[in-house]
Amino acid sequence: MNYITTPLEDHVANMYYKIGISEPDSSIEEIARRLGIVLLYRKKPSFSMEGVITLNPFTSKEVRKITFAHELYHTLYHVGTQIDMPHLFRQLQEWQATNFAYHFCVPTFMLQKLKLPAYRSEAITFIAETFCVTNQFAKERLTIYEKQIIGTLFHERLSSSKELPG
Numbered sequence: 001m002n003y004i005t006t007p008l009e010d011h012v013a014n015m016y017y018k019i020g021i022s023e024p025d026s027s028i029e030e031i032a033r034r035l036g037i038v039l040l041y042r043k044k045p046s047f048s049m050e051g052v053i054t055l056n057p058f059t060s061k062e063v064r065k066i067t068f069a070h071e072l073y074h075t076l077y078h079v080g081t082q083i084d085m086p087h088l089f090r091q092l093q094e095w096q097a098t099n100f101a102y103h104f105c106v107p108t109f110m111l112q113k114l115k116l117p118a119y120r121s122e123a124i125t126f127i128a129e130t131f132c133v134t135n136q137f138a139k140e141r142l143t144i145y146e147k148q149i150i151g152t153l154f155h156e157r158l159s160s161s162k163e164l165p166g
Helices: 009-020 029-035 062-077 087-106 120-131 137-160
Strands: 039-043 048-049 054-055
Touching: 009 087, 029 039, 029 062, 048 062, 054 062, 062 087, 087 137, 120 137
Parallel strands: 039 054
Antiparallel strands: 048 054
């Protein structure tokens, strides 16, 4: 099967290659440094603005990584504050940042290098431990990956089928 990557998967891979990271063991501090992002730890809700990401140090390292990726998207691709935005536009931005976080925390190009366990529950735990994310996050990311595989298989099947008489 030739896995068909999405533009987001390609973008995340290019981001990582550009900063010289190809393995899942880099810390968020190292990633932030290579991206030129200032990372601060404060006992406040996490947020980002103008190249600065603030994280709560009292959350788990897995939650901090997920939050970092979410806030990184806001920092890199959104401008202004969400306070005065229409509700649906704010929802769109949050969905974009969350979707990016799944792909940034568990990049497809890194995931494809792994030999995942045969049982789904074990694969979820393996992804969570390898990429330092929560099990729930790993479960959702695996679902996203599986759907893309199914889409690729469907596309290949359609491409190889003969045209029906008509």
